[in-house]
Amino acid sequence: MTNGSTSAAEQTTRAGDAGRYDAVIIGAGFSGMYQLHLLRDRLGLKARVIERGDGVGGTWYWNRYPGARCDSESHSYSYYFSDELLKEWQWSERYPQQPEIVRYLNYVADKLDLKRDIQFETSATAARYDEKANLWRVETDTGETVSAKYLITAVGCLSSANVPDIPGRDSFKGQWYHTGQWPHEGVDFTGKRVGQIGTGSTGIQAVPVIAETAKTLTVFQRTANYSIPAQNHPLSDEFKTWAKDSRDEIRRTMHASTNGHPFLISERKVFDVSAEERKAIYEKAWEVGGLRFRAEFQDLLFDKAANDTAADFLKSKIREIVKDPQKAKVLSDIDHPFATKRPPIDTGYFETYNRDNVSVVNLRETPIVEITETGVKTSDGEYELDIIVFATGFDAMTGSLLKLGIVGRDGVTLNKAWEAGPRTYLGVQAVGFPNLFTITGPGSPSVLCNMPVAIEQHVEWVANCIEKMETDGIDRIEPTEEAVTGWVDHVNEVANATLLPQAGHSWYLGANVPGKPRVFMPYAGGMARFRGICDGVAAKGYEGFVLSRDSADSRTEAVNA
Numbered sequence: 288m289t290n291g292s293t294s295a296a297e298q299t300t301r302a303g304d305a306g307r308y309d310a311v312i313i314g315a316g317f318s319g320m321y322q323l324h325l326l327r328d329r330l331g332l333k334a335r336v337i338e339r340g341d342g343v344g345g346t347w348y349w350n351r352y353p354g355a356r357c358d359s360e361s362h363s364y365s366y367y368f369s370d371e372l373l374k375e376w377q378w379s380e381r382y383p384q385q386p387e388i389v390r391y392l393n394y395v396a397d398k399l400d401l402k403r404d405i406q407f408e409t410s411a412t413a414a415r416y417d418e419k420a421n422l423w424r425v426e427t428d429t430g431e432t433v434s435a436k437y438l439i440t441a442v443g444c445l446s447s448a449n450v451p452d453i454p455g456r457d458s459f460k461g462q463w464y465h466t467g468q469w470p471h472e473g474v475d476f477t478g479k480r481v482g483q484i485g486t487g488s489t490g491i492q493a494v495p496v497i498a499e500t501a502k503t504l505t506v507f508q509r510t511a512n513y514s515i516p517a518q519n520h521p522l523s524d525e526f527k528t529w530a531k532d533s534r535d536e537i538r539r540t541m542h543a544s545t546n547g548h549p550f551l552i553s554e555r556k557v558f559d560v561s562a563e564e565r566k567a568i569y570e571k572a573w574e575v576g577g578l579r580f581r582a583e584f585q586d587l588l589f590d591k592a593a594n595d596t597a598a599d600f601l602k603s604k605i606r607e608i609v610k611d612p613q614k615a616k617v618l619s620d621i622d623h624p625f626a627t628k629r630p631p632i633d634t635g636y637f638e639t640y641n642r643d644n645v646s647v648v649n650l651r652e653t654p655i656v657e658i659t660e661t662g663v664k665t666s667d668g669e670y671e672l673d674i675i676v677f678a679t680g681f682d683a684m685t686g687s688l689l690k691l692g693i694v695g696r697d698g699v700t701l702n703k704a705w706e707a708g709p710r711t712y713l714g715v716q717a718v719g720f721p722n723l724f725t726i727t728g729p730g731s732p733s734v735l736c737n738m739p740v741a742i743e744q745h746v747e748w749v750a751n752c753i754e755k756m757e758t759d760g761i762d763r764i765e766p767t768e769e770a771v772t773g774w775v776d777h778v779n780e781v782a783n784a785t786l787l788p789q790a791g792h793s794w795y796l797g798a799n800v801p802g803k804p805r806v807f808m809p810y811a812g813g814m815a816r817f818r819g820i821c822d823g824v825a826a827k828g829y830e831g832f833v834l835s836r837d838s839a840d841s842r843t844e845a846v847n848a
């Protein structure tokens with residue numbers, strides 16, 4: 288057992304003795320930990336977290352691939368609900384590396400004494416709503432069943448690894464790894480012929496690090512991608528002091544911003560400035576680095592001609608950096624507007640292609656045909672490899688939820704209810720699944736936002752809702768079909784007002800997983816606007832939800848209709 292947590296045996300006994308809780312939370316990442324803290328320590332509920340890993344961290348527990356680093360700036364990638372946590376914790380770099388984030392989450396878990404209520408090394412295998420008892424019964428792979436009035440899924444948006452089912456994959460005699468299921472002991476690439484499939488945010492972080500020790504690294508690229516230098520650096524003492532002293536101001540900015548970052552999107556439009564000025568602005572933003580680049584103009588995601596100016600600038604940077612013209616052509620041949628797929632940020636990604644041991648294969652021209660015993664075979668021939676790294680992303684936003692085996696009212700499964708794509712109200716609830724809350728679910732800003740900001744808002748909204756239910760003696764909450772339809776339409780409407788759906792192969796649309804319905808999943812209306820909508824719904828007595836109470840003769844009556 289790691290991290291000083293309670294042993295699985297102790298936990299099993301405790302849960303076995305008392306398998307009835309007020310709330311069961313699935314997942315012990317940023318969301319699940321904070322949800323536990325609020326429900327247990329603020330509301331005084333009996334709450335239990337079920338967690339697959341043997342430690343806290345969620346996404347960060349699993350994504351231990353080489354180069355794994357957060358793309359949000361460290362001073363904003365923290366819980367902001369507690370001044371004490373903000374004052375005590377100190378990040379070391381502009382962007383924290385995966386081990387530092389796991390250390391941070393362990394620090395928080397210990398500080399708030401969370402681990403005693405987290406059951407590690409336990410996966411939920413089914414969650415059924417028992418209508419008569421108004422309880423969720425959650426079955427686990429340890430053979431237990433725990434039950435609770437409230438079920439909160441805090442499973443993360445990017446935690447169900449997508450390992451493509453390429454013919455022959457299992458015949459490969461070397462080693463293969465998915466970046467989201469990385470071995471804890473690490474992988475030694477020294478002297479190995481490595482192939483990496485995928486050039487999303489993850490792949491772009493991994494390439495420079497793998498290239499340092501591998502004999503050769505062959506990158507199999509299906510879709511060329513933009514990337515902006517992170518310009519990572521150790522934090523100065525001056526900055527550290529400023530971040531601590533300015534936490535209220537930083538919180539205000541993050542809450543006011545579209546993407547929950549500690550900077551606002553500029554008011555100016557691309558064509559408000561001359562071509563020379565624009566070039567200077569882009570050059571400066573490139574030097575500053577990171578996700579701030581896309582905040583330079585307000586219309587980058589709304590006006591294709593405006594977006595083209597950023598896209599052209601970034602493509603020209605690739606051609607400038609990558610010396611081999613053939614490699615440069617493959618890497619800069621990008622087919623979607625800038626930032627319509629999640630924009631990666633990197634440390635020396637394009638520069639790495641100037642190494643003799645690194646090559647790129649354009650899968651658009653020569654697709655993968657199969658994986659053989661000895662490597663990857665494209666339509667152009669075979670690449671012999673010792674190790675294959677799948678940086679192929681996730682069954683995002685819905686994958687982990689649909690794996691939970693959720694069965695709602697009248698025996699309807701979540702998988703059936705979402706057959707044609709996820710349908711939620713505010714990303715937090717679905718029709719037919721009373722008292723089931725989804726943290727940063729589809730239909731909420733989630734992955735379009737700096738995650739801790741999105742998480743804090745959702746977790747607090749859920750805690751406030753549960754507090755009201757407990758105070759007012761409400762048994763159930765569930766959205767109306769009308770509210771869900773209205774919200775799904777609104778999610779589509781705001782997405783369609785942007786260029787985001789133009790990246791037809793984006794995981795935002797579920798397009799990276801064969802057979803997945805093509806639905807734009809996150810809410811693109813901005814975090815600040817979303818927060819206002821959620822607050823308004825609560826202020827109007829949970830408008831769009833039915834809150835109901837069972838009467839003495841077992842009739843159910845709506846109390847806010």
Ligand code: N01
Nearest residue numbers: 356357358451485486487488489490509510629678679680
């Ligand atoms: O996954 P991705 P990711 N054959 O889906 C390719 C967050 N994140 O893990 O674009 C060949 O973006 C696929 O090609 P295509 C962040 O939100 C955060 O990189 O589908 N190639 C693509 O190139 C991010 O967006 C951070 O054509 C195949 C790549 O694999 C999200 O996680 C760090 C293929 C997958 O890219 C996901 O990023 C990293 C196939 N069969 C990630 N299947 C931090 O902030 C897929 N691909 C730290």
